[in-house]
Amino acid sequence: MLRALALDEKALGPESPDVGTDLSNLGLLYLELKRYAEAEKTYKRALAIEIKAYGQEDHSVRDTMNGYAMTLRNLHRDEEARTIEDHLRATGAK
Numbered sequence: 001m002l003r004a005l006a007l008d009e010k011a012l013g014p015e016s017p018d019v020g021t022d023l024s025n026l027g028l029l030y031l032e033l034k035r036y037a038e039a040e041k042t043y044k045r046a047l048a049i050e051i052k053a054y055g056q057e058d059h060s061v062r063d064t065m066n067g068y069a070m071t072l073r074n075l076h077r078d079e080e081a082r083t084i085e086d087h088l089r090a091t092g093a094k
Contacts (some may be wrong), residue, residue, distance in 0.1 A: 001026050003066050005019065005022040005023065005026060008022050012075065015049055017049065017053040017054065020047075020050040020060075020064075021046075021050075021060065023043075023069065024042075024050065026041040027039045027042040027043040027067055027068070029075070030042055030058040031070060034074070040075065043067055043068035044068070047064050056091075061087060065087070065088060066084075068084060069085050069088070
């Protein structure tokens, strides 16, 4: 996964939406591996790229936001997670 990310960054540029997708997938992997600090950093970068490319209401952005919120919960940063979850609920996330 890291190799695919590096290849996409080189071929497409570091701000490419495809790089954002790679980062979101990597964030999920880190979350599943309980590597929460890495997941947080990766999700933050993914969100910056995806929001710029697609806007906050895009389904892939919302998926990344959900993963980021789960990461924050695991880091015991419940208030930050709640803010994201509230936004997702208010804007129609399932």
